[in-house]
Amino acid sequence: QKEVEQDPGPLSVPEGAIVSLNCTYSNSAFQYFMWYRQYSRKGPELLMYTYSSGNKEDGRFTAQVDKSSKYISLFIRDSQPSDSATYLCAMRNTGRRALTFGSGTRLQVQP
């Protein structure tokens, strides 16, 4: 079993829809949770960062962490075609600075 599970998609939604992306994990030591966006053949770009459980909002993006369920989510409101990309969840524990990634979910927002 992978440490971090993420549905690869693709997920196709119409423009303006609310998108929900999720990851589950098995390592209870993970404390730092991140969402990255990666366009084709580019490096990942940090979108959201959350420490421990809770919610965080930044513009159209909301990240949620539920450590009791080992489940994290990213919501995108009013999705745009420019949001079409692969979204990677990533996490790490306190003692290790390298990240463990999910496999990524490919999102397509149709105009």
Added chain:
Amino acid sequence: GAVVSQHPSWVICKSGTSVKIECRSLDFQATTMFWYRQFPKQSLMLMATSNEGSKATYEQGVEKDKFLINHASLTLSTLTVTSAHPEDSSFYICSAPGAGGQETQYFGPGTRLLVL
């Protein structure tokens, strides 16, 4: 945000040759950098942790003699793929923790390697 660059952005080489990839932190110092590899439609897998002034630490299954890492300064880490073979063709990405004690990491744009 912090900027990390990589060079070259892509490279094609013959089997058996060596390829060097550079990773630079442009506006901050990084005592630690990470090297990841990403195969098509797969996620990033950590290969090794590069430490300025000391030996790199490699993940299980990664051959340290094949993937040579040198962290010569606080802004530069290099990954050399020695005696490259077609199965080494991949997307290599470096990252560095943000400056000022930030917990996030910033990634370079990646280097696409194709070994013929």
